[in-house]
Amino acid sequence: MKILTLIRQVPDAEARVRVTNGAVDLEGATLVMDGMDEYGVEQALRLREGGADAEIVALAVGPRRNEDALRTALAMGADRAVHVETDAVLDPISLSKVVARIAQTEGIDLVLVGGQQADWDSQALGAATAERLGWPQLTWTNGLQVQDGALTGRHDVDEGNETFTATLPAVVTTQQGLNEPRYPTLPNIMKAKKKELRKDTLDQYGVTPLVRVVGAEIQARARMNRVIDGKDPQAAAAQLLELLRNEAKVIA
Amino acid sequence: MTATQDQAAQDQTKGRLIRGGGFLIQESAPQDIYTPEDFDDTLRQIADTTETFVDREIMPVITDLENKKEGLNRALLQKAGELGLTAVEIPEEYDGLDLPKAASVIIAEKTSKAGGFGVTYGAHQSIGSLPTVYFGTPEQKAKYLPKLATAEMIAAYCLTEPSSGSDAQAAKTTAVLSEDGTHYVLNGSKMWISNGGIADLFTVFAQLKTPEGNKFSAFLVERAFEGVSTGAEEHKMGIRSSSTVVLRLDGVKVPVENLLGGVGAGAKIAFNILNVGRYKLGAGGVGGAKDALELSTKYALEREQFGQPIANFGAVQEKLANIAVRTYAVESALYRIVGLIDAAIAGGTDKLKAIEEYAVEASIIKVLGSELLDYAVDEGVQIHGGVGYSQEYAIERAYRDARINRIFEGTNEINRLLIPSMLLKRAMKGELPLMQAAQKLQAELLEFSFDEDDTETPLAHEAKVIANLKKLGLLVAGAAAMKYGPQIESRQEILMRVADIAMLAFASESALLRTRKLGSPELQVEMTQVYTYEAAEKAATLAREALGMIAEGDDLRVMLSAVKRFTKHDAVNTIRLRRHVTKAVLESRGYPAPRARA
Ligand SMILES: Cc1cc2nc3c(=O)[nH]c(=O)nc-3n(C[C@H](O)[C@H](O)[C@H](O)COP(=O)(O)OP(=O)(O)OC[C@H]3O[C@@H](n4cnc5c(N)ncnc54)[C@H](O)[C@@H]3O)c2cc1C
Numbered sequence: 127m128k129i130l131t132l133i134r135q136v137p138d139a140e141a142r143v144r145v146t147n148g149a150v151d152l153e154g155a156t157l158v159m160d161g162m163d164e165y166g167v168e169q170a171l172r173l174r175e176g177g178a179d180a181e182i183v184a185l186a187v188g189p190r191r192n193e194d195a196l197r198t199a200l201a202m203g204a205d206r207a208v209h210v211e212t213d214a215v216l217d218p219i220s221l222s223k224v225v226a227r228i229a230q231t232e233g234i235d236l237v238l239v240g241g242q243q244a245d246w247d248s249q250a251l252g253a254a255t256a257e258r259l260g261w262p263q264l265t266w267t268n269g270l271q272v273q274d275g276a277l278t279g280r281h282d283v284d285e286g287n288e289t290f291t292a293t294l295p296a297v298v299t300t301q302q303g304l305n306e307p308r309y310p311t312l313p314n315i316m317k318a319k320k321k322e323l324r325k326d327t328l329d330q331y332g333v334t335p336l337v338r339v340v341g342a343e344i345q346a347r348a349r350m351n352r353v354i355d356g357k358d359p360q361a362a363a364a365q366l367l368e369l370l371r372n373e374a375k376v377i378a
Numbered sequence: 379m380t381a382t383q384d385q386a387a388q389d390q391t392k393g394r395l396i397r398g399g400g401f402l403i404q405e406s407a408p409q410d411i412y413t414p415e416d417f418d419d420t421l422r423q424i425a426d427t428t429e430t431f432v433d434r435e436i437m438p439v440i441t442d443l444e445n446k447k448e449g450l451n452r453a454l455l456q457k458a459g460e461l462g463l464t465a466v467e468i469p470e471e472y473d474g475l476d477l478p479k480a481a482s483v484i485i486a487e488k489t490s491k492a493g494g495f496g497v498t499y500g501a502h503q504s505i506g507s508l509p510t511v512y513f514g515t516p517e518q519k520a521k522y523l524p525k526l527a528t529a530e531m532i533a534a535y536c537l538t539e540p541s542s543g544s545d546a547q548a549a550k551t552t553a554v555l556s557e558d559g560t561h562y563v564l565n566g567s568k569m570w571i572s573n574g575g576i577a578d579l580f581t582v583f584a585q586l587k588t589p590e591g592n593k594f595s596a597f598l599v600e601r602a603f604e605g606v607s608t609g610a611e612e613h614k615m616g617i618r619s620s621s622t623v624v625l626r627l628d629g630v631k632v633p634v635e636n637l638l639g640g641v642g643a644g645a646k647i648a649f650n651i652l653n654v655g656r657y658k659l660g661a662g663g664v665g666g667a668k669d670a671l672e673l674s675t676k677y678a679l680e681r682e683q684f685g686q687p688i689a690n691f692g693a694v695q696e697k698l699a700n701i702a703v704r705t706y707a708v709e710s711a712l713y714r715i716v717g718l719i720d721a722a723i724a725g726g727t728d729k730l731k732a733i734e735e736y737a738v739e740a741s742i743i744k745v746l747g748s749e750l751l752d753y754a755v756d757e758g759v760q761i762h763g764g765v766g767y768s769q770e771y772a773i774e775r776a777y778r779d780a781r782i783n784r785i786f787e788g789t790n791e792i793n794r795l796l797i798p799s800m801l802l803k804r805a806m807k808g809e810l811p812l813m814q815a816a817q818k819l820q821a822e823l824l825e826f827s828f829d830e831d832d833t834e835t836p837l838a839h840e841a842k843v844i845a846n847l848k849k850l851g852l853l854v855a856g857a858a859a860m861k862y863g864p865q866i867e868s869r870q871e872i873l874m875r876v877a878d879i880a881m882l883a884f885a886s887e888s889a890l891l892r893t894r895k896l897g898s899p900e901l902q903v904e905m906t907q908v909y910t911y912e913a914a915e916k917a918a919t920l921a922r923e924a925l926g927m928i929a930e931g932d933d934l935r936v937m938l939s940a941v942k943r944f945t946k947h948d949a950v951n952t953i954r955l956r957r958h959v960t961k962a963v964l965e966s967r968g969y970p971a972p973r974a975r976a
Binding site: 141142144153154193194197198201309310311312313315316319351353 | 419420422423424426427430431434460461462463465466475477685686965966967973
């Protein structure tokens with residue numbers, strides 16, 4: 127079987143981002159593979175290690191620097207990579223067109239994508255891709271196996287979980303808890319240098335963005351800077367309780 | 379191999395690249411130096427893997443590690459082995475990765491925040507394994523390297539003894555060839571052996587008794603050999619997770635095939651391996667300083683006094699800026715040297731020769747890195763106030779862990795003394811035209827200088843200040859050599875000052891070249907300016923003190939006016955510059971790394 131795992135590159139959640147000229151300044155930011163997509167890469171590897179005879183293809187659609195994320199996927203163990211290089215920012219619906227096309231031309235059986243984008247929070251990509259392909263979509267997956275051409279898996283909700291089976295081909299979206307992604311070993315980093323990383327252009331897919339981002343702002347978190355005078359501990363405690371109850375409304 | 383390194387390799391073979399110690403009398407161009415911004419994606423991935431390993435595997439268990447939980451140290455080193463981190467400098471034919479030195483330096487930088495574990499790793503991978511890598515016979519390599527590459531076997535380096543530390547060659551441990559000629563018998567004890575408690579293979583230095591007298595030699599000693607034993611763990615100030623013990627050799631029979639590098643190769647092995655240890659220790663200093671800066675910046679932003687974050691106070695801000703500025707300069711110097719070594723190797727120079735070529739710089743990096751780190755953790759504790767003194771906070775451990783770096787791998791005094799002495803030796807051997815440069819300088823002193831300031835190029839003024847700093851170093855060294863001749867060796871106070879001036883010149887120049895290579899972004903220009911002006915001020919004092927001892931009367935007056943000329947610089951508002959730097963530090967929540975060029 128062939129597994130396609132989609133990778134997006136997003137700013138590191140722990141690093142600070144800056145906004146310059148109405149857009150998030152990605153040139154100066156630390157960029158990493160979207161954590162949700164990393165679960166996908168890891169799960170593909172685990173399916174193969176669990177006995178599935180799978181070829182794993184990593185796909186990224188975006189600017190040149192996305193190559194770093196693809197190299198990481200290759201170093202984790204993906205067999206080859208496809209990079210549709212473009213400086214255009216694609217909304218999920220446009221992006222799904224590229225993903226679906228590649229799934230078809232590559233003869234993919236299983237598409238793995240993150241359940242939710244770490245940067246713009248969209249959950250649409252998996253659904254849109256499945257819709258274009260007419261394949262089943264399984265969302266928010268916490269467990270996934272492949273057996274005899276069929277998928278079985280589980281997804282957790284707050285109140286419990288449900289298990290499912292589906293036939294391949296299918297689109298699966300991942301979420302936290304599916305696995306703990308590995309990080310590449312040095313020998314695999316070196317081996318990855320020799321793996322195929324194919325470059326395509328966006329023109330080949332006839333896709334143009336449907337949505338254009340025209341501005342971005344970072345929310346300034348202002349502090350109230352209220353200091354409670356602690357000279358009288360009793361009074362201070364009472365005042366704190368009062369504030370927590372009536373102003374912050376965090377206790378009843 | 380990056381494009382820059384390839385280019386550098388070509389330059390090296392063409393003889394265009396600067397030689398060891400050459401920085402003092404030659405200029406380099408920005409494109410000639412290697413910088414962290416030149417890392418290729420492989421090196422960036424290696425950095426990421428190391429960082430993830432430390433954050434996921436080491437930091438969560440650091441308290442257990444520090445409390446010496448049985449077996450944990452070995453298990454984690456072997457985990458590092460699974461990732462390939464212990465194979466980086468081992469040749470491919472012995473299951474290693476044989477990566478460029480830059481990779482090993484990045485790993486040293488990234489493991490240092492784990493304190494003692496960084497030492498465990500370095501003692502194994504670096505000083506423990508490299509003697510066999512560089513001096514082993516094919517049989518020795520085949521026997522030990524594959525196991526060292528995975529850390530299935532853990533290594534230690536055993537030079538120091540109770541009565542010989544800095545004076546390492548005065549070791550008393552003896553080796554005697556058995557009558558049947560099949561083995562050596564070793565007797566003696568080694569002290570302060572890092573990894574001693576967990577190691578399986580010890581590189582032991584000893585006096586081999588021969589009819590021609592003692593020959594200082596090295597031996598590969600397995601723990602399993604009869605008569606090998608190790609003592610209890612030392613109770614140390616810091617790096618407590620690192621095992622440090624006494625190694626006792628009691629009539630240990632070492633097979634003749636375990637003599638390393640031949641009879642009498644001990645000193646050569648010991649010092650060549652220390653060269654490697656030195657630049658890596660400097661790398662650890664850079665990594666540790668970044669960590670201390672991050673911890674301190676975050677704390678300064680959180681902690682409020684007088685109704686506002688302490689990060690708002692100028693006194694605190696200045697400390698953050700100083701740590702950042704010094705880190706930038708030392709980091710620039712570090713990767714500049716690693717780049718030169720890698721370029722030499724890529725150009726076909728034997729690895730060990732390439733490393734030895736830059737021995738002066740390795741000592742410089744050792745001193746700069748360890749003192750940067752001590753400065754950073756000391757001010758880090760200060761920024762933390764009372765909690766900095768509490769074991770609850772990471773900066774407390776960082777402070778204790780840092781201190782050892784000025785002591786091992788050659789104390790900073792020994793390394794400082796080595797700098798002028800190695801330079802002089804290279805000059806004597808005709809490898810470095812120092813004397814000619816000093817003579818030219820003498821002539822220049824008698825001329826008036828009419829040099830005009832270039833106001834167009836960024837940092838042009840600083841470049842001139844740095845060129846003058848080098849001249850200042852030559853002036854003091856030349857005057858001292860003239861006055862004392864070979865007796866200079868007993869004028870250590872002067873040698874230390876010469877070393878300091880050379881280090882300041884080297885670090886400022888490295889910062890300047892890197893900044894220019896980056897295209898002179900504002901923040902890096904400011905950091906270079908602060909470092910350079912500080913360097914000029916410090917160097918002026920150092921030179922005056924040294925010359926005050928060397929000369930008197932009119933001679934002294936002439937020289938002091940030269941000092942004035944060589945340390946002259948425009949009036950600058952370094953306090954304002956530091957404030958800008960702090961802004962960047964606060965914004966990045968730590969070290970404001972330059973953006974790599976696209
Ligand atoms: C935690 C730890 C781990 C270590 N790990 C190892 C290891 O793995 N393997 C190993 O072989 N060794 C190891 N060492 C030993 C270390 O390298 C020595 O401690 C160091 O070389 C200094 O030697 P010393 O302690 O005998 O000090 P000394 O040589 O006695 O020095 C004492 C002081 O005198 C100064 N001094 C000495 N000679 C001169 C001189 N000629 N001119 C000017 N000043 C001088 C020194 O700079 C120092 O300030 C370790 C030490 C420690 C503490």
